[in-house]
Amino acid sequence: MDILRIATAGSVDDGKSTLIGRMLLDTKTVFQDQLESVERASMQRGDDYVDLALLTDGLRAEREQGITIDVAYRYLATPRRKFIIADTPGHIQYTRNMVTGASTADLALILVDARKGLVEQSRRHAFLATMLQVPHLALCVNKMDLVDFSQEVYDRIVDEFEDFATRLNVRDLRVIPVSALHGDNMVSHSPRMPWYDGPTLLHHLENLYVASDRNFIDVRFPVQFVIRPKSLAHHDYRGYAGQIAGGVLKAGDEVMVLPSGLTSRIASVATADGPVEEAFAPMSVVVQLEDELDISRGDMICRVNNAPTVAQDLEALVCWMAEEPLEPGQKLAIKHTTRTARAVVKELRYRLDVNTLHRDESADRLGLNDIGRIKLRTTQPLLCDPYSRNRLTGAFILIDERTNRTVAAGMIAAAS
Amino acid sequence: MSDAANYRLSQLDTLEAESIFIFREVAAELERPVLLFSGGKDSIVMLRLAEKAFAPARIPFPVMHVDTGHNFPEVLEFRDKRVQELGVNLVVASVQEAIDRGLVHEQPDGSRNRLQTPVLLEALEENQFRAAFGGARRDEEKARAKERIYSFRDEFGQWEPKSQRPEVWNLFNGRVHPGENIRVFPLSNWTELDVWEYIARESLEVPSIYFAHRREVFDRDGMLYGVNEHCRPAPGQATFTESVRYRTVGDATLTAAVRSDADSVEKVIAETATSRLTERGATRGDDRFSEAAMEDRKREGYF
Structure with missing residues (x-):
């Protein structure tokens, strides 16, 4: 049994919480x-049926206002798989929350209301999922019961979405017509949609092949912690601990x-349970080298003929997540893999309109939830790959050193 | 050549790798972390993961027990034995002592659950701990489901759900100002079932009260409470003997037992997989005060 990480996106009315x-x-x-507690709450409010959405709306403030404040994590397991669902609200704070939920996701689940078809928000969510390189996309056309389970309606939405998706880099798309409220095509095939011969949602999630999504080619091992026991039993022991970000490591490999x-x-490559023959992402291991080198946290172990770029000048797409805007000239802390440095924003190339994908090159700042392409210069070299090549060695966060807040999530496009 | 199909990790290996990453990240970036150990199953798993994260070196931080004084004796014995095996320092923050000095006052209902908060905050401040590892899991409760792995707290230890730091990829931001600290939850993505499967896989010892045993109990609001020095039935209330086990181990006055015949780890796993009640709903009187009981306590600085 393995784990599938899912990020869901949709607005309140799409029926995401119900799904x-x-x-x-x-x-x-x-x-x-x-x-029982949900049934009680539904009854108190005088709902006609049990509001399944109440199962996921957690905080009192949210229940009172009928909104979702933050990313909520849900866990479910079938005999085949464990699922971790990052449930992100679709409203105002959407970018920040969706980036948080989708950055580690294997699959993005996007909902549309069959009656309304694609709306601005569906396009935006699809764009953000592909920008974050979530490998698989599932589009659930929900509330099919309210359009008489019409194949025509479904086909029209599929066409519209596929047309939009050609402008994005969608690697794997699956569209499923469902009624979350009544359970159609959720676990078993709906007799009310005989024209649909694809998988049910659960079948799709259980059987999705994700093993090839990770990068097993480029060896990337960011050193996280140097283990030196300083005990008599392990007098000269020096091990480099970290979580593998790419490639396969094994004893005897020549590394740089x-x-x-x-x-x-x-x-040797080992876990606390002993040496392993091969280690790969996302394993946490300890690597020992044959020679005594001066290696510390923030360094990266890679192969001699396959190394990341050692760079101080980066070009990246960033999602700005703070109230105060990003402006050229700003100085921030940058955390990339296990390495932290300072950076200055050299230039704002453009702000991206996530609804139209239009690039506004006249923009001089990025506001909360804006996405834009910037140039950064760092005080120390970073060891980076393009985000499209590796989601871990291509990502960074920016931190405001005054408030200590995480103000941006960044994806490296180019480095030199 | 690399064949992707061979490189798959099981759910337990994936969760273990993620938790170990979190332990190392905190130890590398934050001054003076501490691991909160209650002797319960989650903190036992957490301690095992900390051990693995730094092996063959010793765990590079102490372990702290916020001791309500309302303990199951089996749990205290277990705590002392484990701490000795690992060679780590134990800090005990005592609620009884805090009552004696007047920092907190005994509650009318005799429960010391809420009293833990000021005692915990004081101990964090006194020892200048910047990060405290807790064993909370997101599947436990609705408010927990929205809490980040690094849960940032202000100088009063309060959680503000609206202003959490975004947590993207594996890039954790552990920066704190002087006087502030964070709670870190390495088991965030584990479920109750994962915890038991890991206990089985690692052959971890857990206190005997987690397994079915005969105990004198009484019924309060539909929950079964064991009769002990801290917890007595109302005058005239009948007690009876049942085969029970505990699903959570907390304050002995507040933690209820469940009827069970599961007397081994394997049977507990089977029981957990088919249980129709959440562990807190089944056993914790403290979460029943109101719909938002946990949310309120977290805002006060609870674990």
Whole structure:
């Protein structure tokens, strides 16, 4: 059994909470006491049916206002897979929340209301998912019961979406007509949509092939922590601990350490349970080298003939997540893999309109939830890959050193 | 050649790798972390993960127990034994002592759950701990489901759900101002079932009260409470003996047992997989005060 990470996006009215509530219910993940408390709340409000959305709306402030404040994580498991769902609200704080939820996702689940078809928000969510390089996209055309389970309506939405998707870099798309409220095509095929011969939503999620999504070619091992026991039993022990960001590591491999460029061979790759023959992402391991090199946190172990770029000048797409705007000249802290440096914003190339994909080159600032392409100069070299090549060594965050807040999520486009 | 199909990690290996990453990241970036250990199953798993994260070196931070004084004796014995095995320092922050000095006052209902908060905050401040690892999981409760792995707290230890730091990729921001600290939850993505499967896989020892045993109990609001020095039935209320086990281990006055015949880890896993009640809903009187009980306590600085 493995894990599939899902990010859901949609607005309140798309029935996203109902869809998740339905999945929890149908996989028997919802517990009796949770269901009873939701039934009680629905009854108190005088709803006609049990509002499954209440299963996921957590905080009192949210229940009172009928909104979702923040990313909520849900867990469900079937005998085949464990699912981690990052449930992101579709309204105002959408970019910030969706970036948080989708940055680690294997699949983005986007909902549209069959009656309304694609709306601005659906396009925006699809764009953000592809910008974050979520490998798989599932579009659920929901509320099919309200359009008489019409194939015509479904086909029109599929056409419209596929047309839009050609402008994005969508690697894998699956469209599924459902009624979350009534359970059609959720777990079993709906007799009311005999014209649909694709998988049900749960079948799709259980069987999606994700093993090839990770990069097993480029060895990338950001050193996170140097382990030196300083005990009699392990007198000269020096191990480099970290989580593999790409490639396959094994004893005997010739490796290079950046930024120094020094080379050595891997003496052993181990976990606390002992040496492993091969290690790959996302394993957390300890690497020992044959030679004693001066290596510290923030360094990167890679292969001699396959190394990331050692760069101080970056060009990147950033999502700005702070109230105060980003402006050229600003100085910020940058965290990239396990390395932290300072950076100055040299230039704002353009602001991207996420609805039209128009690039506004006259923009002189990025506001909260804006996306734009910037140039950065860092105080120390970073060891980076393009985000399109590796989602971990191509990503960074920017931190305001005055407030300590995370103000931007960045994806490297080019580095030198 | 690399064949992607061979490079798959099981759910437990993936969760373990993520938790170990979090331990190392905090130890590398924050001054004076501390691991909150209650002797419950989640903190036992957490301690095992911390051990693995730094092996063959020792865990580079101490362990702290916020001791309500309302303990199951089995749990305290277990705590001391484990701490000795690992060779880590134990800090005990005592609620009883805080009552004696007047920092907090005994509640009318005799529960010391809420009293833990000021005692925890004081101990964090006194020892200048900048980060405290907690064993909370997001599947436990609605408010937890929205809390980040690094849960930023202000100088009063309060959680503000509206202003959480975005957590993207594996890039955690652990920067704090003097006087502030963060709670870190390495088990955020684990479920109750994952925890039990990991206990089985790692052959971890857990306190015996997690397994079915015969105990004298009484019924309060539909929950079964064990009779002990901290917890007594109302005058005239009948007690009876049942085969029970505990799903959570907290304040002995507040934690209820469930009817169970699961007397081994394997049976507990089978029972957990088919249980129709959440562990908190089934066993924690403290979460029943109101719909938003946990949300309110977290805002006060609770774990």
